Amino acid sequence: MSSEQVIDRLKNALGDKLKGTFAQTALRIYAEADPADIVEVTRVIHNDLGARFVIASGMEMETDFEVLYHFAFENMPPPCPLVTVRVHLDHEKPLVDSITSGVPAAAWIEREMHELLGIEFKNHPNMKPLLLAEDWPKDVHPLRRGRPWEGKVDRKI
Amino acid sequence: MSSTKPEVTKSIVPIGPFHPLQEEPELFRLHVDGETVVDVDVDIGWNHRGIEKLAEDRTWDQVTFLVERICGICSNSHPLAYVQAVEDCAGGVEVPERALYIRTFVAELERLHSHLLWVGLAGHFLGYNTVFMWGWKYREPVLDIFEELTGNRNHYAMMKPGGVRRDFDESLFPSVHKRLDEVWKQLELIAGAVTDDPVLHARLKGIGVFSKEDAVRYGALGPTSRASGIPADIRHEDPYAAYDRLDWKVITTQNGDVYDKAILRVLESFESIKILRQCMDNMPKGEIDAKMKEVPPGEGIGHAEAPRGETFHYVRSDGTNSPIRHKVRAPTFMNLPTCKATVVGESITDATIILAAIDPCYCCTERLAVVDADSKKALMTGKDLVRLSQEKTSRVRKELGL
Numbered sequence: 001m002s003s004e005q006v007i008d009r010l011k012n013a014l015g016d017k018l019k020g021t022f023a024q025t026a027l028r029i030y031a032e033a034d035p036a037d038i039v040e041v042t043r044v045i046h047n048d049l050g051a052r053f054v055i056a057s058g059m060e061m062e063t064d065f066e067v068l069y070h071f072a073f074e075n076m077p078p079p080c081p082l083v084t085v086r087v088h089l090d091h092e093k094p095l096v097d098s099i100t101s102g103v104p105a106a107a108w109i110e111r112e113m114h115e116l117l118g119i120e121f122k123n124h125p126n127m128k129p130l131l132l133a134e135d136w137p138k139d140v141h142p143l144r145r146g147r148p149w150e151g152k153v154d155r156k157i
Numbered sequence: 158m159s160s161t162k163p164e165v166t167k168s169i170v171p172i173g174p175f176h177p178l179q180e181e182p183e184l185f186r187l188h189v190d191g192e193t194v195v196d197v198d199v200d201i202g203w204n205h206r207g208i209e210k211l212a213e214d215r216t217w218d219q220v221t222f223l224v225e226r227i228c229g230i231c232s233n234s235h236p237l238a239y240v241q242a243v244e245d246c247a248g249g250v251e252v253p254e255r256a257l258y259i260r261t262f263v264a265e266l267e268r269l270h271s272h273l274l275w276v277g278l279a280g281h282f283l284g285y286n287t288v289f290m291w292g293w294k295y296r297e298p299v300l301d302i303f304e305e306l307t308g309n310r311n312h313y314a315m316m317k318p319g320g321v322r323r324d325f326d327e328s329l330f331p332s333v334h335k336r337l338d339e340v341w342k343q344l345e346l347i348a349g350a351v352t353d354d355p356v357l358h359a360r361l362k363g364i365g366v367f368s369k370e371d372a373v374r375y376g377a378l379g380p381t382s383r384a385s386g387i388p389a390d391i392r393h394e395d396p397y398a399a400y401d402r403l404d405w406k407v408i409t410t411q412n413g414d415v416y417d418k419a420i421l422r423v424l425e426s427f428e429s430i431k432i433l434r435q436c437m438d439n440m441p442k443g444e445i446d447a448k449m450k451e452v453p454p455g456e457g458i459g460h461a462e463a464p465r466g467e468t469f470h471y472v473r474s475d476g477t478n479s480p481i482r483h484k485v486r487a488p489t490f491m492n493l494p495t496c497k498a499t500v501v502g503e504s505i506t507d508a509t510i511i512l513a514a515i516d517p518c519y520c521c522t523e524r525l526a527v528v529d530a531d532s533k534k535a536l537m538t539g540k541d542l543v544r545l546s547q548e549k550t551s552r553v554r555k556e557l558g559l
Contacts, residue, residue, distance in 0.1 A: 019327040025249050027395055028458055052389070053376045055491075056483035057471045068471070069295075070458070072394070082458055105376035108494060109486075132203035142210055 003029055003081050006073055010083065013044050018085070027081045035087045037098045042069055043102025050075040051083065053105045058113035060144050065089040065119060067096060069106075071115065089119065098124040110156040159355045167195070170542075172512070173273040181286065183493065190291045192536060195429065197500050199493055201398025212483035217243060217318060217452050220483065224470070225312055227485065233267045234463030236316035236484065238470040241397055243318040244449075246457025246474050253444040255438045256320035260398040263307065265463065269340070269429040270299040271464035272422040275516045276347060277420055281511045282358060284547030286349060295343040298336045305329050320446030330437045337430050342429075348423045351416075352521050359553045361416035363412050365499040365511030368413055375495045381515045385413035391462040403435045415507075424518075452476075463488055465516050489515070506549045509542060 003023040010018055021031040026099065033041045045051050051071035058067045068121065069085045089096055098121040100107050110121045111130040118141035121127065129136065140152045170187035183203065188196040206226055212220045224235040237260060244250040277292025300310040306325050307313040315321050351357055367377070382389055388405040392400040408424045410417035454476040460469045466488030473482040492515045499511050515533040 017531070024455075025245055028245060052373070054467070055469055055484070055486040057482070059473065059482040059484075069384075070469070070471070074394055075387050078394045079396065084458070104374055105491065106394070108490065127203070133202075133207040142207060 003027065006083065007080050008060070010045070010053055010099070012075045013049055017041055017132060027079055029081050029083045030086065031083065032086045032088075038046040038069070038087050039097045039102060042071075042099040042106075045071050045083065045085070049073070053103045054082065056109045056113065057087045058105060058117045058119055058143075060091075060117060064091050065094040065117065067113065067119065071097070072144060087134060095122065096120070100125060116139065117141050118144065159239070170508075172508075185496070187500070187505065187508055188374045192504050192506070194500050194503055194505060194508055195430060197496055199496060201493065209483055209485055212480055214479065216478045217480065220480065221316055221318070222314065222342050224485065225314060225316075227487065229311055230271050231267060231463040231465065231468070232312045233263050233316065234468045235470070235487075237264060237398075238459045238461040238468045239472070239483075239485075240316045240318045241459025241461065242457045242470040242472045243452055243459070244457070245459055246455050246472055247318075247449060247452050247464070248455075250319050250449055252430050252447055254399070254441045255324075255443045256445045256447075257399040258436050258440045259315065259321045259445065260327055261344055261400060261403070262325070262433060262440075263303075264398065265429045265432045265436070266299060266303060268464045269301075269433070270296050272426045272429070273299065275422055275464075275513075276419070278420070279510065279513060282513055282543060282546055283357070284550040285350075285357075288347065291343060291347060295340050298340055301347050302333050302336055317451075319449035320444070322446075324445050327438070327440070333437065334434065337433060341430050344423065344426055345350060348420075348427075351400055351420055351423060355557050356550060356554045358416065359557065360550055361510070362410045362412075362508050363416055365514055366412065366414045367495060367499050367504060371495065371498040372413070375498065376467075376491045377495050378491050379462065379464070380418055380425070381466060381492045381495060383409045384418040386411045390461050391467050395460065397459075397461060399436065400432075402439070403432055405432050405435075415510055418514045419461050450476075465489060466492060466547075470532065505542070509546050 002012050003026060006029060007021050007023065010021060017037045018033055020033040020103045021029065023029050031145055046053055051073045054070040054072050056069045058065065058068055065085050067089065073080050073083065087096060092119070094117065098110055099121070100110065107124070107126065108130060111127060113119045114121055114127060115132050137152055140149050142149060166452060167188060167190050170189055172187065184200040186198040186200070187194050208223065212223055215223055221236045221239060224239045225232050227235045244252065273292050273296040277289045277296070280286065280288025303313060304310050306329060307323065308317050315323060367381065367385050369385045369387060371380040372387055377385070386409055388407050388409045393407050405428050408421055408428060410421045417423040452474045454474050456471065456473045458469070458471050461465050468488060469486040471484040472480045475481045495515060496512055500508055503511060
């Protein structure tokens with residue numbers, strides 16, 4: 001199925017909840033959503049349109065945080081496009097709702113983004129450290145810009 | 158009495174976190190009631206190396222070598238997904254045909270050696286040490302092929318944004334064909350051993366069943382989801398390298414139990430050999446590198462079907478010579494949580510093989526210990542648990558009158 005057909009399906013299902021939908025290359029579709037809508041948007045893409053949740057990528061940019069939710073539309077004849085939904089979060093206080101109610105497979109990656117980037121996920125069922133040690137300082141997030149651990153982490157850890 | 162103090166019968170079995178055979182250290186805590194597993198906790202992060210952060214300090218070319226070190230078994234799938242992400246970011250680079258065939262060849266040879274390794278380990282867990290010896294013995298000629306063609310048995314360093322680093326010497330192809338014929342014959346032996354053995358049927362069928370619904374819910378990947386009847390395969394869905402020019406099949410099985418996962422990997426190995434032969438027969442002549450000069454600002458996604466499922470890489474460029482963000486997702490990240498659906502409710506004698514069935518290179522059995530939940534006293538060691546599993550096999554064999 002072509003990217004245009006997938007974009008049509010996304011537009012029909014989600015209307016104006018998705019903004020700026022475009023195909024960057026033949027099988028890579030990008031769209032943006034309001035953080036307030038992300039639970040609904042991901043639930044519709046995963047449950048109603050039947051896309052597989054691939055992973056989410058979080059990153060710190062100059063003025064904000066971005067979380068990208070990647071989905072693969074596999075329930076169609078190949079080639080199957082990848083859809084990426086982007087949300088922008090506040091740089092001072094990155095906070096977004098957890099999508100695990102609709103997409104349970106996102107539980108681990110939200111834990112990872114929480115500790116590595118310091119993004120808060122509201123209503124996550126089990127927000128304990130996934131990768132870092134249990135005694136790692138709570139305010140040090142290794143994937144933030146620069147070297148956020150310097151001077152804060154005892155090298156013996 | 159158990160009715161007033163049920164916790165007396167419950168124990169926690171920690172499996173892990175370290176073992177030299179493991180691809181990644183991980184710790185499973187099995188909560189067992191008598192012989193039945195009632196809950197399982199997975200604890201990862203024992204080997205967190207900060208690869209994503211390191212990638213921000215490397216040039217685009219250096220990152221290829223960095224991600225190759227993520228895993229020693231699928232040391233081609235990460236660089237392959239990464240170079241595809243970089244090519245996607247650069248707006249679709251025209252990679253030379255010959256390079257695409259070489260990429261396909263290396264990726265399939267890797268699948269073959271990885272599946273043979275798994276078959277061997279699964280055999281060991283079940284007390285079939287002959288299968289263990291076979292699996293690992295016939296993995297050797299596969300590694301020899303790697304050495305002949307790429308120069309290395311592991312960490313082949315063949316991938317490069319825009320192409321591959323080294324060309325293949327075609328005069329070696331006849332001997333590679335011969336070795337592959339030999340591996341094919343041995344695979345037939347292994348396939349026969351799995352399909353004809355009533356003990357293996359009794360031991361693996363209906364064990365650790367992973368339903369299609371759960372596979373969708375957990376976002377399971379690769380053989381773990383294909384054994385549950387989901388025909389998902391990135392090689393087929395988002396054809397990369399030269400897969401769309403070759404004749405091969407996506408293998409699926411329907412029952413989601415350990416038996417189906419085992420037979421699926423054996424059948425996939427046959428497909429891999431078919432792909433390898435076609436690659437050698439049809440390899441076009443010509444350039445092997447598109448000579449990419451720079452990566453423009455933007456973002457790109459690359460994914461590839463590793464032996465264990467989809468490997469996913471996302472890169473973000475600001476136009477400089479290194480990525481500003483590089484996200485890596487290995488297939489085991491999605492497959493590990495599925496143990497909650499497969500192990501709970503099963504007997505502890507089957508736990509090792511069920512956890513091994515997703516192929517997380519999980520074989521930390523030597524580190525395994527059964528600990529009484531109250532006294533924290535060790536009741537069993539890892540060796541005991543493998544012994545339990547092997548004893549069950551011989552018991553089944555006796556019951557079947559063999």
